[in-house]
Amino acid sequence: MKPLGIIVNPKANRGGAEIIGEQVFEAFAKAGIAVINLSAATALEAKKKAEELIRSQEISALVAVGGDGTTQLCAGIAVPNQIPLGIIPAGSGNDQARELNIDLTNIPAAVKNILDSLDAPKRVDAMKVSVSGKEIWSIGSISAGFDALCATRANSLRWPKGPNSYIAALLLELPSFKAIEYHLDVDGEKRVIEAMLCGVANVKNFGGGMMISPNSNITDGELEVFILHKVSRARLLRIFPTVYKGNHLRFPEVEIFKAKSIKISNENYPVTCDGELVGNAPFSTEVHPGALRLLTR
Numbered sequence: 490m491k492p493l494g495i496i497v498n499p500k501a502n503r504g505g506a507e508i509i510g511e512q513v514f515e516a517f518a519k520a521g522i523a524v525i526n527l528s529a530a531t532a533l534e535a536k537k538k539a540e541e542l543i544r545s546q547e548i549s550a551l552v553a554v555g556g557d558g559t560t561q562l563c564a565g566i567a568v569p570n571q572i573p574l575g576i577i578p579a580g581s582g583n584d585q586a587r588e589l590n591i592d593l594t595n596i597p598a599a600v601k602n603i604l605d606s607l608d609a610p611k612r613v614d615a616m617k618v619s620v621s622g623k624e625i626w627s628i629g630s631i632s633a634g635f636d637a638l639c640a641t642r643a644n645s646l647r648w649p650k651g652p653n654s655y656i657a658a659l660l661l662e663l664p665s666f667k668a669i670e671y672h673l674d675v676d677g678e679k680r681v682i683e684a685m686l687c688g689v690a691n692v693k694n695f696g697g698g699m700m701i702s703p704n705s706n707i708t709d710g711e712l713e714v715f716i717l718h719k720v721s722r723a724r725l726l727r728i729f730p731t732v733y734k735g736n737h738l739r740f741p742e743v744e745i746f747k748a749k750s751i752k753i754s755n756e757n758y759p760v761t762c763d764g765e766l767v768g769n770a771p772f773s774t775e776v777h778p779g780a781l782r783l784l785t786r
Contacts, residue, residue, distance in 0.1 A: 490609070492523035493575070494548035496535045496563055496631065498555030500579075503650060508581035509596060510554045512745070513577050517601040524552075534561050549612075550784060552603060554581015557629050557763035563613060565626045570778050573610040575603035575784035581650065582764050585629050588692040588707055589785045603784040610782035613707045616691050617775050620760050621768025628707065629693040629763040630783060632688025633753060633770040637761040638662050644766070655696045659729065667692045668719035674752040674773075675714060679731050682721040688756060689751055689774050690715055693735075696764070700744060703735030710778035714751055716744040750775035 495517075497510035510528070517524045525548060530537040542548045544567070550573040553563035560576055567574040577600065578586035578593045592598040598606065609766040618625040639715035642658035644741045645750055671687045688695075690713045702713040720728065720742050754771035761767065 490522075491549040492525045493550050493552050493603075494525050494527045495552045495554060496541050496559065496581075496670070497526070497528040497686065498532075498553075498559040498562075499661045501555035501559055501580040503632055504560075506555050509579040512596045513552070513600060514555050515562065516597050520600070520604055522604065527551075533537060534692070536562065536566055536631055538697040540570065543572055548608070549573075550575060552577060552784075554579050555618045557582050557585050560585050560627065561627050561763040561765060562706075564628055564781060567782070568615050568777075569624045571769040571782070573607075573652065573782040575606075577603075580764075581654065582695075583764070584694040584697065585692060587694050587698065588628075589629055589783065591595065591785065592685065595711055601740065602786055603769065605771060606784045606786055610750070611708075611785050612779035613781050613783050614691055614710060614712075615777050616689070616712065617777055619750050619763055619766070619774070620762070620770075620772035623768070625692070625767060626781075627762050628783075629692050630688060630690040630701070631762040631767075631774060632686060633664065633755060633758045633760040633772060634671075634684070634687050634688070635666055635765075636685040636688065636714045637759045638666070640761040640764050641759055641766050647737065649698070655699075663722055663725070666722075667726060669755050671716075672754040672771075673714075677745075682716065685717040687714070687716045687723060687753055687755075689713070689748075689753070691776070699732045699736075700735035701727060701732055704745070708779075710776060711747045712774065715746050718742045718744065 499507040552575040643654040752773040
């Protein structure tokens, strides 16, 4: 078997991923699996290195060591080149690893999950996103609104770390936030709504464990559009804690429905995809069933 190409994002989880990356290389070496370190100073450089080795057929698969943003980077390499992708969670959110039931704290177990599936990668759906003049491949979620503002603020906070940074960001953003007018084009059907947030999910969780779309299935060939319609700040604070167990669906202001393609427009709010700021609204996305081969059981 040809070596695996590994991309470590040393900045993920405020630098914690670098230590995990060392453990990953040790685990593969112990298992007798050859690897090539494709990590670089920038994401663009890492992508270039990976694509060069793919073209020269020097690697058989990619492994992303980082958070959801690192997985997004590697999905953007793996899908167009039809090369399998493995995930080692080392970020602050790790929502895509949660979807796949990958152990978030046991690195040897996460490596074993990849090794056990080398001969039979799992086909999962991917989202093709168009935003701010570029295209992105993702297996996670994308949104533009209050949640995007919170994610952007959370990424800038020095404390607290991990999923708690999103909660802190929400409390900081909430006092000045107002409902947004969204223009939706869902599978050709147009709608105009006033909402606190509106986004698209391919997985159940976002924001570091919030079960925003509890019925999402990464292999069903469909996306889920999630909407929190206009509510008061007090009502939002009541609904928010229930999202961690998916109990927010009982509130009438919450709407979730399936779609294959959607365009979302508003007044140029920031867009976050997999927790990463990727541009500004509008954005569009469509599902590509089975487009990504994942090294997971």
